Amino acid sequence: MTVPTTTTSAEPGAVAAGAQPSTGRSRRPRASSPVLLGLLGLAALVVLFEVLPRIGVLPRRFFPTSSEIGSALVDQLGQPDFWAALLDTIQGWALGLAIASVAGVVLGIVIGSSHLLRELTASTIEFLRPIPSVALIPLAVLLFGTSIESKLLLVVYAAFWQMLIQVLYGVQDVDPVAQDTARAYRFGFLARVRYVTWPTALPYVMTGLRLSAAVALILAVTAELVIGNPGIGNRLAVAQSSGAIATSYALVVVAGLLGVVVNLAARFVERRALSWHPSQRGEVAL
Amino acid sequence: MTGVLKRVGFLLGLPAVLFALWWTASAGSTDFYFPPLSRILESLVDEWFGPRLMDDVVPSLLRLAAGYLVAAVVGITLGVLIGTYKRLRDFLEPVLEFFRAIPPPVIVPILMLVFGIENTMKIVVIAFGCMWPILLNTAEGVRAVDSTQSETARVYRITGFARLRYLVLPSASPQIAAGLRQGLSVAIILMVISELFAASDGLGFAIVQAQRSFAIPEMWAGMIMLGLLGFLLSLLFRLVESRWLAWYHGLRKAQKAG
Numbered sequence: 001m002t003v004p005t006t007t008t009s010a011e012p013g014a015v016a017a018g019a020q021p022s023t024g025r026s027r028r029p030r031a032s033s034p035v036l037l038g039l040l041g042l043a044a045l046v047v048l049f050e051v052l053p054r055i056g057v058l059p060r061r062f063f064p065t066s067s068e069i070g071s072a073l074v075d076q077l078g079q080p081d082f083w084a085a086l087l088d089t090i091q092g093w094a095l096g097l098a099i100a101s102v103a104g105v106v107l108g109i110v111i112g113s114s115h116l117l118r119e120l121t122a123s124t125i126e127f128l129r130p131i132p133s134v135a136l137i138p139l140a141v142l143l144f145g146t147s148i149e150s151k152l153l154l155v156v157y158a159a160f161w162q163m164l165i166q167v168l169y170g171v172q173d174v175d176p177v178a179q180d181t182a183r184a185y186r187f188g189f190l191a192r193v194r195y196v197t198w199p200t201a202l203p204y205v206m207t208g209l210r211l212s213a214a215v216a217l218i219l220a221v222t223a224e225l226v227i228g229n230p231g232i233g234n235r236l237a238v239a240q241s242s243g244a245i246a247t248s249y250a251l252v253v254v255a256g257l258l259g260v261v262v263n264l265a266a267r268f269v270e271r272r273a274l275s276w277h278p279s280q281r282g283e284v285a286l
Numbered sequence: 287m288t289g290v291l292k293r294v295g296f297l298l299g300l301p302a303v304l305f306a307l308w309w310t311a312s313a314g315s316t317d318f319y320f321p322p323l324s325r326i327l328e329s330l331v332d333e334w335f336g337p338r339l340m341d342d343v344v345p346s347l348l349r350l351a352a353g354y355l356v357a358a359v360v361g362i363t364l365g366v367l368i369g370t371y372k373r374l375r376d377f378l379e380p381v382l383e384f385f386r387a388i389p390p391p392v393i394v395p396i397l398m399l400v401f402g403i404e405n406t407m408k409i410v411v412i413a414f415g416c417m418w419p420i421l422l423n424t425a426e427g428v429r430a431v432d433s434t435q436s437e438t439a440r441v442y443r444i445t446g447f448a449r450l451r452y453l454v455l456p457s458a459s460p461q462i463a464a465g466l467r468q469g470l471s472v473a474i475i476l477m478v479i480s481e482l483f484a485a486s487d488g489l490g491f492a493i494v495q496a497q498r499s500f501a502i503p504e505m506w507a508g509m510i511m512l513g514l515l516g517f518l519l520s521l522l523f524r525l526v527e528s529r530w531l532a533w534y535h536g537l538r539k540a541q542k543a544g
Contacts, residue, residue, distance in 0.1 A: 037376035045381050062400045119296045127301065130471065130520035131513035134478045134490070138497035138505050142319055218389040222475075225391055226482050233392065240395035248399075252392050259387025 064246040072246035073253060082235070089231035089258070092148060093220040096155025097213055104160050104212070105205060108167025109193055112201075118168070129165065133158040133219055134226075141227055151223040151231075158219045159212035166211070170204030171197055206273055210266040217262050221255055232258070321503045330507035338492060343511070346489040349405060350477045353412025357469055361417045362462060365424025366454065375425065386422060390415030390472060391479045403484035411480045416469035420462070427461025428454055460534050463527050470523055474516055489515070 050066040052058045064072075076082045111117045133154050140150035174197055182192045224233025232255055239247040305323075312322045334343070368375050368382075394411050401407035431454055439445075439453045455462075481490030493508035528535065 034376040034379075037373065038380040041377040041379070041381045042384075044377075059400075120300050123297045124300045124304065127517055128513075130516040132471065132474045132478060132516045134475050135493075135509045135512040135516070137478075137482070138493050139319075139509065141497060142502075142505075214387075218391065218475075221389040222391040222479060225394070226479065236392060236395055240399065245399065248396060252388060252396060255392045256384050256388035259389060260384060263383070263387055 062245065064249055068246040069249045069253065072244075073250040076247065076250055076254070085231050085235045086254070086258075088229070089220055089224065089233070092151040092155060092223070092229065092231065093213075093216050093262075095148075096152050096220065097159055097209075097216040099152070100156045100159035100212055100216065101163050101209060103156075104163025104208065105167055108164050109171055109197060109201070111164075112168045112171025113189075113193070113197065118172075125161075125164070125168075129161040134222065137223075137226055140223070146228045146230070148229065150227050151220055151229045154219045154223045155216045159216040162212040162215055163205075163208040166204040166208030167201055170201030173204070174200045203274055203277055206270040210263075210270055213262050213266040214259070217259055318500075319502060321506065325503045326506040326510065329503040330510055333504055334507055334511045342487050342489055342492040343515075345487045346477055346481065347515075349408045349480075349488070350412060350473055353409045353476070354416060354470065354473045356409065356413040357415075357417040357420055357473070358466060360413070361420030361465065361469070362424050365421045365462075365465075366428050366450070366458075368421070369425035369428025369458070370454070375429070382418070382422065386418040390476055394476075394480055394483060398483060408477070408480040408485075408488075412473050412476045415476045416473040419468035419472065420465040423461045423465025423468070424458060427458030427465075430461070431457045460531060463531055467520075467523055467527070470519060471516075474519065478512065 046066045049063070049069070053060045053063040053065050111121055136154055136157055140153045144150035144153065178196050178200075179192070182196045187195065220231065221233040223229050224231035224235075225237050226233075228234055228237070232251060236248055236251040236255070239251060309323045312320055313324070315322050368378060390411075393414060397407050397411050397414070401410055435453060435457065439449055444453065477488075478490035478493075481488035482494055485491040489508065489512055493505060493512065496502075496504040496508055
């Protein structure tokens with residue numbers, strides 16, 4: 001309960017304070033070599049996927065070579081349908097994430113600011129949160145069919161909890177002295193939220209945003225794949241069932257790249273929004 | 287005594303109110319999609335805690351356990367290796383970032399091609415999907431081993447397995463636990479997804495079957511069952527974790543107080 005569920009990634013913020021000397025040691029002198037090695041790793045993956053199916057270690061029937069996947073990818077990039085599908089996916093993701101974030105932040109601040117509300121809702125939140133949002137798929141299908149609402153239902157449900165939990169942690173982290181000072185100066189509720197709660201909670205909000213951005217993408221693609229909403233996931237389902245194997249792999253690559261972009265964008269936003277923050281939040285270091 | 291009553295009240299108050307609301311609001315419901323809660327619960331008890339428990343729930347859980355176990359073993363092993371060797375980490379990092387970023391359900395259609403639609407496919411899907419958070423968190427935890435401890439171990443010539451057993455794994459265990467927890471929720475999602483495509487048994491299969499045949503109370507009951515399962519599994523995980531990491535939580539508390 002006290003451990004925030006925040007350590008997703010290989011980022012510096014998630015490293016315990018004791019590790020600093022070791023990161024310091026392995027820095028600068030060969031600044032370019034990690035990048036180079038990383039590129040080498042990617043190249044190795046591509047080569048492996050080219051060679052292994054060719055020499056028959058992986059059955060060619062199921063594992064197209066990198067070049068085949070590449071040309072399928074290029075072929076996709078030339079189709080307007082592909083771009084429409086990509087836009088559909090991004091639209092569902094962005095809209096769902098926006099709704100979930102706003103709802104999570106508002107409810108988190110309201111609930112977190114009141115001790116009574118926090119106590120009252122704790123058990124309900126702890127019960128609803130771990131419910132896998134895929135449980136809602138049948139309901140979403142029945143109510144909304146393949147329109148965007150069914151996708152949004154899944155995305156919002158999954159992303160909302162990530163956000164809410166982080167905001168709750170953040171609001172509880174507010175310095176009581178600062179809170180009392182603001183009260184003594186007759187700050188109203190909104191002013192306190194704006195000048196005391198929000199700056200304290202912002203690092204947590206950003207963690208929540210990063211987590212829910214990733215989850216939202218997973219659920220957006222899942223909805224397309226399973227329910228059949230238009231988008232990359234649906235395109236993949238069609239490609240797979242029509243036996244276009246190289247295209248299926250290419251679309252998986254697209255989904256992965258989309259995920260990478262989402263992660264990078266979330267980290268970028270986080271760094272920008274917290275550039276002022278003195279400690280870059282030691283709190284979430286597990 | 288009143289303290290206990292108050293805590294119970296806080297714990298059960300809102301759930302009770304919500305339950306009562308659902309019960310009364312749906313009591314006389316003739317809406318096809320929103321049947322009365324009493325009928326849903328009837329179906330939950332008759333079906334899901336009856337024959338379906340063995341037919342659908344248990345197979346799902348077994349596949350979940352198998353996939354999760356494979357992911358934990360592979361993820362922690364690779365994570366320790368990657369966390370220990372910096373060159374290896376640099377070499378693999380972009381590749382791992384890419385694989386982690388692939389939304390796990392996307393690989394279901396691909397794995398269906400390779401492994402067919404039997405149990406193997408489902409276990410591989412679960413294992414593949416929930417391996418990444420475990421692997422990356424383990425690597426991060428191993429990388430962040432306290433340097434004083436690490437150097438002390440070196441001075442005392444503690445190497446190899448002993449170093450792993452008494453230094454690396456304990457100090458990385460909070461991170462490993464965080465990875466395992468994330469992995470668990472991904473695993474549950476994939477357990478359901480893998481059964482939606484092609485299956486003859488399982489929770490996901492049964493729920494979708496109910497939905498397609500418009501057996502709406504059964505569908506709702508299945509959703510509740512799935513929710514209960516998610517809740518219970520995360521509760522179980524928390525219990526195990528709080529035992530396993532009791533020393534760590536105690537340490538954190540002491541640090542916060544001091």
